[in-house]
Amino acid sequence: MASFPVIKTKDGIVSVHIDNREKHFTLEPLPPGFIDWQITERLKVFEFLRRGEKPAFLSPHLPTLLTLSDINTDHPINAASKGVGLVPLDEELPSLTTQLQESLKTLQGSDQHSALNHRLNAAMLLYGNQEKINRFCLGGLEIFETKSFSNIIRDPRVSLFFVGNFPLYQCYQINCIAEIIDVNQDFYKFVTSMRGLFEMENFHFQQPMYPYAIKYHTIQVFDKSLKVRDK
Numbered sequence: 001m002a003s004f005p006v007i008k009t010k011d012g013i014v015s016v017h018i019d020n021r022e023k024h025f026t027l028e029p030l031p032p033g034f035i036d037w038q039i040t041e042r043l044k045v046f047e048f049l050r051r052g053e054k055p056a057f058l059s060p061h062l063p064t065l066l067t068l069s070d071i072n073t074d075h076p077i078n079a080a081s082k083g084v085g086l087v088p089l090d091e092e093l094p095s096l097t098t099q100l101q102e103s104l105k106t107l108q109g110s111d112q113h114s115a116l117n118h119r120l121n122a123a124m125l126l127y128g129n130q131e132k133i134n135r136f137c138l139g140g141l142e143i144f145e146t147k148s149f150s151n152i153i154r155d156p157r158v159s160l161f162f163v164g165n166f167p168l169y170q171c172y173q174i175n176c177i178a179e180i181i182d183v184n185q186d187f188y189k190f191v192t193s194m195r196g197l198f199e200m201e202n203f204h205f206q207q208p209m210y211p212y213a214i215k216y217h218t219i220q221v222f223d224k225s226l227k228v229r230d231k
């Protein structure tokens with residue numbers, strides 16, 4: 001198994017070795033406007049699904065992930081779309097994960113309508129309880145283990161770039177330290193269970209497996225939403 005950067009978080013500081021030197025980054029919380037936007041847009045999707053409609057593009061869930069390639073290559077920046085979502089506080093993670101896993105189990109064999117309600121209710125365990133949301137990280141799943149992934153292994157400093165839909169065009173650059181999380185950890189189980197609730201929706205490509213989750217520790221947030229220029 002490849003060796004991944006060891007990331008430690010303590011007292012609001014993330015520490016990691018990059019190029020054999022230990023670096024320390026201060027965590028910055030996701031701003032309330034960003035969290036509200038994430039929740040509101042997810043709730044809209046849940047309403048779409050209840051009405052039997054399909055969302056066209058869930059922009060708050062699909063930021064561009066920018067990673068750094070080896071600086072000696074012709075062009076050291078890599079971009080990819082990645083599904084990313086809110087995650088619970090550490091102390092809420094085990095119980096929410098268990099509840100999601102139980103929901104997934106009971107879904108097997110249930111009819112389409114009650115299954116949808118059940119799935120949305122399960123997702124609301126996080127999205128309906130703001131106080132349980134971790135404001136210092138986001139979660140996603142690694143599928144392909146290609147360039148973004150090898151870049152994260154070499155240098156876990158990444159940016160997530162979100163652009164919202166008309167009319168507000170919310171836009172955030174969130175600089176993060178990306179931590180690779182293996183299948184045995186609650187964080188992986190939470191993110192895969194949340195994804196599992198929506199895996200069969202036709203806006204997802206069903207995947208045979210997810211080798212890792214990625215925990216994005218947020219260290220800088222820039223609100224780049226569109227505004228009118230002063231003069």
Ligand SMILES: Cc1cc2nc3c(=O)[nH]c(=O)nc-3n(C[C@H](O)[C@H](O)[C@H](O)COP(=O)(O)O)c2cc1C
Pocket residue numbers: 062078079080081082083084140141142143144145146147148149
């Ligand atoms: C709509 C969309 C969603 C995607 N979601 C993910 C995802 O959640 N996780 C992932 O590993 N790749 C995802 N991908 C694939 C990546 O964008 C990219 O194709 C893949 O990581 C290979 O690029 P790379 O070698 O530069 O990393 C998604 C692609 C698209 C177009």
